[in-house]
Amino acid sequence: xxxxxxxxxxxxxxxxxxxxxxxxxxxxxxxxxxxxxxxxxxxxxxxxxxxxxxxxxxxxxxxxxxxxxxxxxxxxxxxxxxxxxxxxxxxxxxxxxxxxxxxxxxxxxxxxxxxxxxxxxxxxxxxxxxxxxxxxxxxxxxxxxxxxxxxxxxxxxxxxxxxxxxxxxxxxxxxxxxxxxxxxxxxxxxxxxxxxxxxxxxxxxxxxxxxxxxxxxxxxxxxxxxxxxxxxxxxxxxxxxxxxxxxxxxxxxxxxxxxxxxxxxxxxxxxxxxxxxxxxxxxxxxxxxxxxxxxxxxxxxxxxxxxxxxxxxxxxxxxxxxxxx
Amino acid sequence: xxxxxxxxxxxxxxxxxxxxxxxxxxxxxxxxxxxxxxxxxxxxxxxxxxxxxxxxxxxxxxxxxxxxxxxxxxxxxxxxxxxxxxxxxxxxxxxxxxxxxxxxxxxxxxxxxxxxxxxxxxxxxxxxxxxxxxxxxxxxxxxxxxxxxxxxxxxxxxxxxxxxxxxxxxxxxxxxxxxxxxxxxxxxxxxxxxxxxxxxxxxxxxxxxxxxxxxxxxxxxxxxxxxxxxxxxxxxxxxxxxxxxxxxxxxxxxxxxxxxxxxxxxxxxxxxxxxxxxxxxxxxxxxxxxxxxxxxxxxxxxxxxxxxxxxxxxxxxxxxxxxxxxxxxxxxxxxxxxxxxxxxxxxx
Numbered sequence: 054x055x056x057x058x059x060x061x062x063x064x065x066x067x068x069x070x071x072x073x074x075x076x077x078x079x080x081x082x083x084x085x086x087x088x089x090x091x092x093x094x095x096x097x098x099x100x101x102x103x104x105x106x107x108x109x110x111x112x113x114x115x116x117x118x119x120x121x122x123x124x125x126x127x128x129x130x131x132x133x134x135x136x137x138x139x140x141x142x143x144x145x146x147x148x149x150x151x152x153x154x155x156x157x158x159x160x161x162x163x164x165x166x167x168x169x170x171x172x173x174x175x176x177x178x179x180x181x182x183x184x185x186x187x188x189x190x191x192x193x194x195x196x197x198x199x200x201x202x203x204x205x206x207x208x209x210x211x212x213x214x215x216x217x218x219x220x221x222x223x224x225x226x227x228x229x230x231x232x233x234x235x236x237x238x239x240x241x242x243x244x245x246x247x248x249x250x251x252x253x254x255x256x257x258x259x260x261x262x263x264x265x266x267x268x269x270x271x272x273x274x275x276x277x278x279x280x281x282x283x284x285x286x287x288x289x290x291x292x293x294x295x296x297x298x299x300x301x302x303x304x305x306x307x308x309x310x311x312x313x314x315x316x317x318x319x320x321x322x323x324x325x326x327x328x329x330x331x332x333x334x335x336x337x338x339x340x341x342x343x344x345x346x347x348x349x350x351x352x353x354x355x356x357x358x359x360x361x362x363x364x365x366x367x368x369x370x371x372x373x374x375x376x377x378x
Numbered sequence: 379x380x381x382x383x384x385x386x387x388x389x390x391x392x393x394x395x396x397x398x399x400x401x402x403x404x405x406x407x408x409x410x411x412x413x414x415x416x417x418x419x420x421x422x423x424x425x426x427x428x429x430x431x432x433x434x435x436x437x438x439x440x441x442x443x444x445x446x447x448x449x450x451x452x453x454x455x456x457x458x459x460x461x462x463x464x465x466x467x468x469x470x471x472x473x474x475x476x477x478x479x480x481x482x483x484x485x486x487x488x489x490x491x492x493x494x495x496x497x498x499x500x501x502x503x504x505x506x507x508x509x510x511x512x513x514x515x516x517x518x519x520x521x522x523x524x525x526x527x528x529x530x531x532x533x534x535x536x537x538x539x540x541x542x543x544x545x546x547x548x549x550x551x552x553x554x555x556x557x558x559x560x561x562x563x564x565x566x567x568x569x570x571x572x573x574x575x576x577x578x579x580x581x582x583x584x585x586x587x588x589x590x591x592x593x594x595x596x597x598x599x600x601x602x603x604x605x606x607x608x609x610x611x612x613x614x615x616x617x618x619x620x621x622x623x624x625x626x627x628x629x630x631x632x633x634x635x636x637x638x639x640x641x642x643x644x645x646x647x648x649x650x651x652x653x654x655x656x657x658x659x660x661x662x663x664x665x666x667x668x669x670x671x672x673x674x675x676x677x678x679x680x681x682x683x684x685x686x687x688x689x690x691x692x693x694x695x696x697x698x699x700x701x702x703x704x705x706x707x708x709x710x711x712x713x714x715x716x717x718x719x720x721x722x723x724x725x726x
Contacts, residue, residue, distance in 0.1 A: 117506075121517060123556055129646060135545070184721070185715065187721055188720075188721050192539070192541055193541075194539070194541035194544075194545050195541055195544060197545060197716060198541065198545055198548070198720060199720060201545075201548055202713050202716050202717050202720070203713075205653070205709065205713045206709075206710055206713035206714060206717070209706050209709040209710035209713060210710060212706050212709075213706045213707070213710070216706065295628075299434065303552070304552075325489050346564070347563060347564050350563070351563075352560060352563040352564070353563070356556055356559050356563060357559050357560070359553075359555075359556030359559075359560075360553065360556040360557055360560055362555055363549050363550075363552040363553035363556060365550050367546060367550065367553065370542060370545060370546055370549065371542070371546060
């Protein structure tokens, strides 16, 4: 437990650093003076922090923790280390849902978009699992391959319509995570992922048991389909919320849980806090890199995580292979 | 690793054509050869029709403008079709399976990454002063060096299962693309403009000055591949048997990878990445060819590749007025074919 506290402290420290990194000049001392003096000249700084920096940092923490937990749940349910929302067609399905709402009901509130995206994400993930059932003797690696291909096919459909309807740019923003647009009033939906992560933690033991296979679960008197449905709903909703508000963050749900599992094993009740913290910290670091490397411009988080995440994925893949061979 | 076929199960019977002694050259062709011949003639005829339709349908205005304009485009499509088809067949022979293709393994993403790195390190202003052909030559040299080294390591180093390779390739592609877009974000927005066109597959916006150098390169690369065709037939028997039959496996694979790198550079430089096109064409070609000899499969695949591009583009552009959507449609169909191949391959 103390180790967990240290880790939480480190992430908290990073979060505080994140409040003071950006184009607008805000220093801790200046902020303190502004709060104490409360004069008009320094009001600007308080506004900046409250309207932009705090929402952004909170959004990063929520999205990071949510996507990492979503990846972990998917890995337990599919019993495969290489599955996560972006290798199962979930992200692409969510994006096609948002595209559909944007085209058919342009004025719909964000909540509607999110719900439709959740529904399509759920449908896409269910389709993924259905295809997998047609692959009898599947090797571990066929599973993510099927997911990646399914995602590619769904994405081709979205691209086709987005291209015809001049929405390619919007599609691009949903597929590439970017926190630079996060402002007060535009990210609050992400708190939903917080609730979902808490739910996931409360039923963590069920997912851990589900990871041991359908027969085992049924033996223990649990309803496997119910656990599966609950898990997939949580995953789809988290994915939909994140894609709607900030855009997809690829491979996050794959890298963080795998690293945590290397250290702490597979008991979700025990690893969930680590996975959530790890996801939040990882996204925070990547976003800080994206914010500073090309100052005063920004590199979107989806790109930074894409580089780091795919490199880490490759490492896991080839390392695992070397060990097996 | 199980091959989906073996050369001994052709329609011609248990004797594979590559085992035939050269003295039989003058005799009547085996049924399989006759079938392959008809397939090639049929494809050639269809291609001529498609090309004629592409050149003439819906033309308005002076022929002096239309014919050269569309002619260059037709030539570019032919180059891309041949390059993608031949490179995919070669790559699948070398890697000994039917689902790996150069683009699935991230080859064209690597090319784009190299292009981006060049703009990133040298700057577009200085690059603009350099002739496009010279530039292409530099990119090609870098691509061949890096690509061959990387994929040689991946393919012939430790023995890896196909699934590891495919997954590693796809993720490598993601990594290369992310790195490219990372660098693009770091460079000046003006310089980014130069690159942006290259990142999307489009059969309409290709660099016309590259067509002739690309044609020359393609001719050389395809010539080398054609010279290798008998050795490639032997490679289909597997690494051990090929070695015992006197084929230097390592050297041949290295040489083939060089050819593949050149071909991929040609097609990517002309139109950009099309991920699943090669997969579609190569697998159709295996089915149609009626033989596993590269002397048949390579021309059939090349004809099919060009035919698919020309006919597809003609139909989409002239009949449906759908401009550049062909690449997206190929992606959609190719993804489905890939899934089917994957699921069916697993069942066996």
